[in-house]
Amino acid sequence: MSPLxxxxxxxxxxxxxxxxKKAALKIFARYGYLGTKTSLVASEAGISEGLIYKYFKSKDELFTTLIQELMEEAKSELEGLYHLxxxxxxxIxxxxKNMISEENRDAFVLIQRARKDEDVPEKIIPIFKQYSAYNLIDILVPIIVKGQELGEFSNEDPRKLASWYFxxxxxxxxxEVEKEEYGLPSIDVLMRILKK
Amino acid sequence: MSPLxxxxxxxxxxxxxxxxKKAALKIFARYGYLGTKTSLVASEAGISEGLIYKYFKSKDELFTTLIQELMEEAKSELEGLYHLxxxxxxxIxxxxKNMISEENRDAFVLIQRARKDEDVPEKIIPIFKQYSAYNLIDILVPIIVKGQELGEFSNEDPRKLASWYFxxxxxxxxxEVEKEEYGLPSIDVLMRILKK
Amino acid sequence: MSPLxxxxxxxxxxxxxxxxKKAALKIFARYGYLGTKTSLVASEAGISEGLIYKYFKSKDELFTTLIQELMEEAKSELEGLYHLxxxxxxxIxxxxKNMISEENRDAFVLIQRARKDEDVPEKIIPIFKQYSAYNLIDILVPIIVKGQELGEFSNEDPRKLASWYFxxxxxxxxxEVEKEEYGLPSIDVLMRILKK
Amino acid sequence: MSPLxxxxxxxxxxxxxxxxKKAALKIFARYGYLGTKTSLVASEAGISEGLIYKYFKSKDELFTTLIQELMEEAKSELEGLYHLxxxxxxxIxxxxKNMISEENRDAFVLIQRARKDEDVPEKIIPIFKQYSAYNLIDILVPIIVKGQELGEFSNEDPRKLASWYFxxxxxxxxxEVEKEEYGLPSIDVLMRILKK
DNA sequence: TATGAATGAGGCTTCATTCAT
DNA sequence: TATGAATGAAGCCTCATTCAT
Structure with a gap:
């Protein structure tokens, strides 16, 4: 075959x-793992149902791959925090702002559902373990402590505060924000959770 | 048959x-509509699989009935607010406190899922319309306005603030709070959302 | 529930x-593992396709169960040989006679296919291992040796002879004998294989 | 286009x-008709999946062609017998020796499977009819009769004996001989089937 | 000619629902 | 009323076949 x-x-x-992956992210985030029909992913992606299986071994693998990659991206994002x-x-x-921005929303939703839903493939458990070091909370705590010293934040146990905030x-x-009259709460309203 | x-x-x-209904509330809240198997509801309720269908025409009807009744209860609860x-x-x-209390949690979760999940029977739409008059937000607004006058709350558009808070x-x-190290955020942390 | x-x-x-199991034995023996459609097993058994799965977890398990049980029966049969x-x-x-009798034929066919076909579930490998002690050949060898001493059998390496005979x-x-004009070879023709 | x-x-x-055809013979003989994936035939032949269909209309036609040609070869082989x-x-x-020789084995296996397996295309039936005149048995019978006269063979009905032997x-x-410890039975052991 | 991406029919399996008891 | 065996529609997945390049 020619290199071209x-x-x-x-x-x-x-x-x-x-x-x-894009279609699956949207549909999984919207309907959850069980609620997602491969036929729907296919039609969202504009391809036939069978083609999915040329690219992913199973619905399970598609889901798991997605989670894995989203976690990797989240890790980068979080590492970037240190240099802000x-x-x-x-x-914070x-x-x-990044977390609730429209372009990241589906990703966050999906990761959340993967963590919480009961009907999700078990293979994701080790993925979450693998990234536990990049846990948002561990990263937030020192920032919050510093903020507390500066009087910017409330004086609760910083780990608990971080945990609740997250x-x-x-x-x-x-x-699904679309159904909300005023959309998501503004950032500054959310930031009050941390304030005195 | 005798009257006795x-x-x-x-x-x-x-x-x-x-x-x-009790079993269904628990299982639906946990697994969502699609994720709930009627067989699981039956075994949670301690009855046989078939019996559910002597009491409810379908999984759909069971779900819808549950939502209907929970909305009715929520309405009473909200009407009570006026006399607090x-x-x-x-x-507020x-x-x-009532909303996040353990005994009401499943009910709130279920109503939320019914509102947001995409895989839910369409019959619930008119139910939510029917209770729109008892919308939490409409009830909250005058309270918030009063609170703003008293300087207790932040001065955003009261309807928007109520909407975001809710x-x-x-x-x-x-x-699912069980998985959280610190449980739900405390009420007072949550109330900060409304504060200046 | 009443004991009745x-x-x-x-x-x-x-x-x-x-x-x-009876239907599956017939169909698996006839069509092989892959060639067997669960729908055909169901219709041979006179039940719906779904019902199979109330009794067996999967086509794989149905097949494996069958092999397991047939091996168990074969073992009894072989143990009986010692006391003949x-x-x-x-x-011999x-x-x-037992092996080629009509009532045992499907069972032998199925076990054979399970041993030889390439498309069979891997779970059967340990089953065959488990029964290797009841290997027909090991049981035949001493009988053949004795027969050789009595001049009843040909003098090849007894293990090789047993192996080939089996x-x-x-x-x-x-x-599938049905298609054969004269059916299976008669026992006495077959026994010539062992003779001088 | 130039003639060159x-x-x-x-x-x-x-x-x-x-x-x-060579690849298909090997794979069909090994896995049977249904068990054979065209993709596997293609990779065994070292070509792309689609190319098979430029040369054969379908898996069915490939199989049928193979059988047709193998029968033709078998016919020649058998006609040669007369002049031995x-x-x-x-x-005999x-x-x-020819039948069980390694180079012809796949061909024999395939013809056998085509005759016996249930999951094979129906189009092969007329092929077998077409070659019934060159049926091995019809050719064997006179040889066996002669052998019986010479006292070389057992005195059963010669057609039945030929049929059973074949x-x-x-x-x-x-x-699949590979799995057998001692390989195929030796020719002389097999010939005993015909002997007194 | 040759490739391999793309399709879709059909098989295995699950589960809401019905039915005989 | 209560049970659980039985059904069948619908989802996931495979693979023979087609098609654009």
Missing amino acids: NRKKLDKIRDERTNQI EGSPFDQ RTLT FIINSICIQ | NRKKLDKIRDERTNQI EGSPFDQ RTLT FIINSICIQ | NRKKLDKIRDERTNQI EGSPFDQ RTLT FIINSICIQ | NRKKLDKIRDERTNQI EGSPFDQ RTLT FIINSICIQ
Whole structure:
């Protein structure tokens, strides 16, 4: 086969893979693992149902791959936090903004559902274990401590405060905002959770 | 049939109906509509698989009935709000406490899932319409306005503030708290959302 | 539930299980593992396709169960050989008769296919290992040795002779005899394989 | 197109056709009709999945063509029998040797499977009819009769004896010998089937 | 000619629902 | 009323076949 051809085919495979992952992210986030029919993923991706299985061994693997990759991305995002400029308040504000931004929402929703739903493949458990070191909470705690010293944040146990804050942000991300009259709460309203 | 027998049978029917509804509430809240197997509801209720269908025409009807009744209960609860003693802050604090209390949690979760999940029977749409007059938000707004006048709350558009607040409370109720190290955020942390 | 009822239900379950196993034995023996459609097993058994799965977890398990049980039966049969009356020639003649008798044929065919076909579930490997001690060949060897001493059999390496004999008997059992004008070879023709 | 090119293309077509048939013979013999995946045939032949369909209309046609051609070859082989030197015993010994020789085994296995398996395309039925005149048995019978006259063979009904003998040889050819400790039975052991 | 991406019919399996007892 | 065996529609997945390149 000519290298030109090979390149073109690789491109097609990449495109399809991404199409499927994009569609799957949307549908899984919306309907959950069980609620997601492969036929729906296929039609969202604009391909036939069978083609999915040329790219992923099973619905399970598609789901697991998605989670794995989203966790990897989340890790990068979180590592970036360390180098952010500004006060603790500003850092957390930026993080929050990223989490609730429309382009990341589905990803957060999916990870949340994967963590909480009961009907999800067991293979994701080791994935979450693998990334536990990049746990948002562990990263937030020192920032919150510093913020507390500066008087920017409330004086609860910093780990508990971080945990609750993250829990709330995650919880609202899981919702379908389209149905809400005013959309998601504004960042500054959310930041009050941390304040005195 | 003797009236005595009739009475006894009626009692049995009532008992069974309640057993099934109680089991269904728990299972639906945990697994969602699609994720819930009627066989699991039956075994949770301690009855045979077929019996559910002597009391409810279908899984769909069981779900819809549950939602209908929970909405009715929620309505009473909300009407009670008007007669609560104390400042606006205290009133909302009490409401919040009820919403996130363990005994009501499943009910809130289920209503939330019914509102948000995509895989739910369409028959519930008119139910939510029917109770829109008892919308939590409409009831909260005047309380918040009063609270703002008293300086207890932040000065955003009161309807928007109420909407966001309710949205957040609902969102966190939907989560499975058991997996959280620190449980649900404390009421007072949540109340900060409304504060200046 | 009344004990009477329980008994009746147990009877039904036993009957169904046997119906399914009987049908499956016939169809698996005829079409092989892959060639067997669960729908065909169901219709051969006179039940719906879904019911199979109330009695067996999967086509795989149905197949494996069948093999397991047939091996167990074969073991009894073989243990019985030790106590047979008559000369070595008579003993092997009796065994051969059993193997090629119509009522055992499907069982032999199925075991053969399970051993040889490439498309069979891997779970059967340990089953065959488990029964290797009851290997027909090991049992035949001493009988053949004795027969050789008595001049009844040919003087090849007894293990090789047993192996070949068994191989031939098994091979012909696997065929569908219905299509043969003269049916299976007669026992005495087969016994010539062992003779001088 | 130049005649030269035409010639070259014809050569390619012939090569490909043979590659595919050779691969198909091996795979069909091993896995049976249903168990054979066209993708596996393609990779065994070292070509792409789609190319098979430029040379054969379908898996069915590939299979049928193979059977047709193998029958034709078998016919030649059998016609050659008439001109073989030696006693009846020697003639049948030679035939047997050819049948069980490694290079012909796959062909015999495939024909056998085609005759016996239930999951095979119906189109092969007329092929077998077409070659019934060259039926091995019809050819064997006069040789056996002659052998009986010479006292080389047992005195059963010669047609029945031929039929059984062929049946046994065919049956053992179908097996996968690789798994057997001692391989196929030796020719002389097999020939005993015909002897007194 | 040759490739391999794409399709869709059909098989295995689950589970809401019905039915005989 | 209560049971659980039985059904069959619908979902996941495989693979023979087609099609664009």
